[in-house]
Amino acid sequence: MSTLVIKDLHVEIEGKEILKGVDLTINTNEIHAIMGPNGTGKSTLAQAIMGHPRYKVTSGTITLDGEDVLEMEVDERAKAGIFLAMQYPSEVTGVTNADFLRSAVNAKRDEGDEIPLMKFIRELDTKMETLEMHEDMATRYLNEGFSGGEKKRNEILQLMMLKPQFAVLDEIDSGLDIDALKVVAKGINEMRGEGFGCLIITHYQRLLDYIKPDHVHVMIQGKVVQSGGAELAHKLEAQGYDWLHEELGIEAETVEQEA
Numbered sequence: 001m002s003t004l005v006i007k008d009l010h011v012e013i014e015g016k017e018i019l020k021g022v023d024l025t026i027n028t029n030e031i032h033a034i035m036g037p038n039g040t041g042k043s044t045l046a047q048a049i050m051g052h053p054r055y056k057v058t059s060g061t062i063t064l065d066g067e068d069v070l071e072m073e074v075d076e077r078a079k080a081g082i083f084l085a086m087q088y089p090s091e092v093t094g095v096t097n098a099d100f101l102r103s104a105v106n107a108k109r110d111e112g113d114e115i116p117l118m119k120f121i122r123e124l125d126t127k128m129e130t131l132e133m134h135e136d137m138a139t140r141y142l143n144e145g146f147s148g149g150e151k152k153r154n155e156i157l158q159l160m161m162l163k164p165q166f167a168v169l170d171e172i173d174s175g176l177d178i179d180a181l182k183v184v185a186k187g188i189n190e191m192r193g194e195g196f197g198c199l200i201i202t203h204y205q206r207l208l209d210y211i212k213p214d215h216v217h218v219m220i221q222g223k224v225v226q227s228g229g230a231e232l233a234h235k236l237e238a239q240g241y242d243w244l245h246e247e248l249g250i251e252a253e254t255v256e257q258e259a
């Protein structure tokens with residue numbers, strides 16, 4: 001079993017404190033979901049875990065099996081087994097999806113131990129079939145002109161090819177039609193198991209009908225303010241966040257409005 005531990009994490013963007021002490025522990029074999037109002041720092045947490053240079057960690061720690069993740073460069077984090085599916089995946093002209101995937105897969109392997117081309121192609125075909133993706137998607141430039149839903153599906157294809165230990169999926173369900181939602185959930189459920197832990201950022205309980213989370217957390221104003229089981233997501237869907245604001249005695253404003 002592996003463990004990703006986030007302790008008292010404070011993160012600033014351009015001098016503004018966004019995360020104000022986040023604590024979270026994710027083990028492999030666990031699926032966690034984070035919900036929370038817009039602008040409360042969910043994507044900031046995802047970017048800080050992956051090591052985006054714009055997000056400055058001012059205090060706190062992130063460790064993977066005791067190793068200091070904050071000391072690692074982005075590529076080292078990927079090699080250590082951390083993966084981020086971004087809320088807004090970027091388009092890359094001139095690099096085909098398949099070439100990108102093969103480079104990414106090989107970057108995680110040792111020199112001289114590159115994946116054999118045929119093996120890569122077979123695996124890519126299988127995963128694309130699982131995700132019901134058109135075969136064109138492999139030879140098109142990475143995300144270029146992909147529809148919103150196609151980009152999200154492609155993020156899950158990357159996940160399935162890279163087989164990270166820990167994945168952070170930022171709004172992987174946004175913009176997906178109902179069939180695509182099921183397909184994406186199928187892909188994630190296929191990853192589920194002993195060597196895989198996952199943090200799913202979402203606004204909607206519906207995704208969690210298909211991927212049953214072991215733990216659900218609520219982030220408000222840069223902190224995890226409540227944790228529970230799958231039932232917490234149902235309660236949020238039905239009642240919104242007002243009851244939590246009331247219960248915790250916090251003003252219902254976003255981090256943004258606060259500044």
Ligand SMILES: Nc1ncnc2c1ncn2[C@@H]1O[C@H](COP(=O)(O)OP(=O)(O)OP(=O)(O)O)[C@@H](O)[C@H]1O
Nearest residue numbers: 013014018037038039040041042043044045255256
């Ligand atoms: N580059 C930046 N410069 C200034 N402020 C930023 C920057 N990136 C993020 N922020 C601010 O940080 C706050 C948290 O943003 P974040 O994207 O983490 O929210 P979120 O919880 O993911 O919201 P959503 O649910 O809308 O995706 C917001 O107020 C946002 O405006």
Ligand SMILES: [Mg+2]
Nearest residue numbers: 042043044087
């Ligand atoms: Mg976000």
